[in-house]
Amino acid sequence: MLASLGATALIVLTACGGGGEGGDADKGGKGEVASISSPAAGGSAQPSADPDAGRPQIRLDSTQDDINRMMDAWLACLKENGAEKTYKTSPNSPGVKACQGKKPVDPPELDPAKNPDYGDDVRIMVKCMNEHGIKSVVTDGGWGLDDGASLSAPGYDETMTACQVKAFGGDK
Structure with missing residues (x-):
């Protein structure tokens, strides 16, 4: 229930944000309300060029709890629409x-197609994880744990988040 409320609040806040040049926000904010434009007669609304626009964005510093809340909202929607087991x-x-x-989008820094420094960032990630006692290796697609037991190592989530920010966030 709380995840649904959080997702709804996120959608409402996202829908209310923005205001680029020439928008209602430029009018001095004197009680004016933003409006949604209708397409011209005979025209059609143009879909966003970005298929991920408006979706919940996972950030490099998102905690596992943050990610779980986003995923829970998406999975609840799938369940409500009868698609939980077939998606x-x-x-x-x-x-x-x-x-x-409602499906969360991974941070763009973690996408090799969007991050030209991805290979170097992966090596920094693995080095950071190993420095914190979590045995990690470079793999064909990125990085991984040397053994699954590391997932239950004390402080794993915090270490992974900190190393991810360090490696992919430009703090090299």
């Missing part, structure tokens, strides 16, 4: 499509 096998189903806007 992997039926990604184009109406239930999955209805929840696409």
